[in-house]
Amino acid sequence: MNLIIDIASYICFFIGAFALITGSLGILRLPDVYSRIHAAGIIDTAAVGFIILGMMLQSGFSLTSAKLALIVLFLFFTSPISGHAVAMMANKFGIKPEAKEIKPKNKNAGDLNG
């Protein structure tokens, strides 16, 4: 039983580390600010989530696990705010995304101008 939990937590750590590498590669490889936020989003969600899941498996059913879960909860509340702040400021200072613009079908929705 102990061995199974150990192996499960090692797998979680491995997936988290792989997500970290994926996110860093994305930050290097993607073309502009807006796309790089997506890569940072992988680190914010998958990497942190899986590494803390591995830690929770190691500490077992205890108060420490609850505290680790709280860390994930607060991180998931706050990390999209920082991502949105970066995107909003990039938009405010006029950085144009290298992206295809898709126009809305109904005219009412189209009163947002960069």
Add this chain to the structure above:
Amino acid sequence: MFNVNLGVVNMSQRIYLIFSENKKMEKKAIKKTRNINKSSALAYTGLMVLLWVVLSGHFTPLLLSFGALSCLFVIYMAWRGDVLIGDIKPEQFFLKVPFYWIWLALEILKSNISTGKAIWTNNFEPEIFEVKASQKSENGLANYANSITLTPGTVTVLIKGNIFLVHALTAEMGKDVRSGVMDKKITKMAL
């Protein structure tokens, strides 16, 4: 030297102004209703007690009484700040939010896999589009924008009223957001 003194005088004057203005504001605030919504207050108390128990982990009578005191103080401040009038609904944390979180976690996992695939295969075509949110309350709008940003592959760039400008990494993810499944789920949650 003179400049510094002048600065101090200005500063104290400014602080005095702030305080006097605050007193005026307070009189206005007392005139306001300061209603209390019972289920909201109860759920808020429950959340505070739960948070205190998880963070403390000590169960001697002395520390428990300190915890009860601090919880009561927080509830008092929330009541004074008109948090408990019922436009924010903390009782949903016990009723509907956990199910939404489970669904959101699965969604995050899926979009993580597709974003990772797009990065490793170097195959992406970013697109930017507008999406209309159907939530009525500010809290629901914030929840929707945060949920879009939290799933990797989509970012809310700009918010104006109930129209979001969203940047998506691949066409598939853009289609997911425009289909409005998440929008309907959050509207149904009635935060």
